Amino acid sequence: MKFSSLFFAGLAAAQTPAPYTDVKSGITFNTLVDNASGYFFGLALPVETTGTDFIATIGGKGTGWSGVSLGGAMLNKLLIVAWPNSQTIVSSFRKTAKYGSPAVATGTFTLSPIANGTYVNSTHWTYTFLCSNCIQTDGTTFTANDDLPSLGWALNSAAPSQKTNAASAVAKHTTEGTYQIDLTKARSANFNTWKTWAAPKLSAVAFDA
Numbered sequence: 001m002k003f004s005s006l007f008f009a010g011l012a013a014a015q016t017p018a019p020y021t022d023v024k025s026g027i028t029f030n031t032l033v034d035n036a037s038g039y040f041f042g043l044a045l046p047v048e049t050t051g052t053d054f055i056a057t058i059g060g061k062g063t064g065w066s067g068v069s070l071g072g073a074m075l076n077k078l079l080i081v082a083w084p085n086s087q088t089i090v091s092s093f094r095k096t097a098k099y100g101s102p103a104v105a106t107g108t109f110t111l112s113p114i115a116n117g118t119y120v121n122s123t124h125w126t127y128t129f130l131c132s133n134c135i136q137t138d139g140t141t142f143t144a145n146d147d148l149p150s151l152g153w154a155l156n157s158a159a160p161s162q163k164t165n166a167a168s169a170v171a172k173h174t175t176e177g178t179y180q181i182d183l184t185k186a187r188s189a190n191f192n193t194w195k196t197w198a199a200p201k202l203s204a205v206a207f208d209a
């Protein structure tokens with residue numbers, strides 16, 4: 001089974017997010033996919049007014065890391081990085097004021113995994129989570145009023161040096177960029193149901209699926 005033919009079936013080319021429904025969780029995300037690398041990041045939001053929370057999926061293929069900037073740029077924005085460790089996913093919030101491996105970031109934001117959307121299979125790995133208090137008002141993320149915010153994406157196909165450690169340094173991305181995402185296409189009436197699937201809040205620092 002080829003990653004591109006099934007998983008990416010029906011999706012638009014890279015840099016243009018399009019709706020994608022995860023086959024296991026059934027959650028629909030407005031999703032950026034980079035076919036060349038296998039990177040993807042998708043967002044789901046409630047139909048009503050956006051609060052501070054969203055559901056997201058991030059993944060890739062192979063053993064490298066995938067990252068998202070919730071504010072578009074790398075510097076001084078809230079970042080999330082994730083990578084597979086055997087059959088589990090390791091993830092953390094990061095932030096940095098200078099170019100280099102970003103330090104772990106702590107705050108009121110938390111990641112709560114959604115188990116049926118978090119897996120490693122023969123074609124790709126994916127980490128689906130409720131991001132609580134992740135939409136901030138301090139300029140580090142997109143805001144609840146943005147309909148077309150810029151997000152940043154970055155990946156390196158090489159595994160981090162300490163892949164069991166969520167605080168591990170990562171090597172500089174081999175591919176990175178920013179893109180606009182239409183949040184009106186991320187909204188779903190099922191959001192509140194999907195939200196109930198998230199595991200109890202875990203540490204803001206790390207989670208092993």
Ligand code: HEM
Nearest residue numbers: 067068069073074079099100101152153154171172176177
């Ligand atoms: C050792 C680790 C890292 C280094 C040395 C690094 C360095 C850089 C540099 C120098 C740029 C400017 C473009 C370029 O010259 O290539 C950049 C852009 C970018 N980086 Fe990183 N980076 C690292 C890790 C990360 C991580 C973990 C993320 C996770 C989200 C990330 C996200 C981005 C994004 C989204 C951009 C494009 C937007 C922008 O230029 O601000 N980077 N990075």
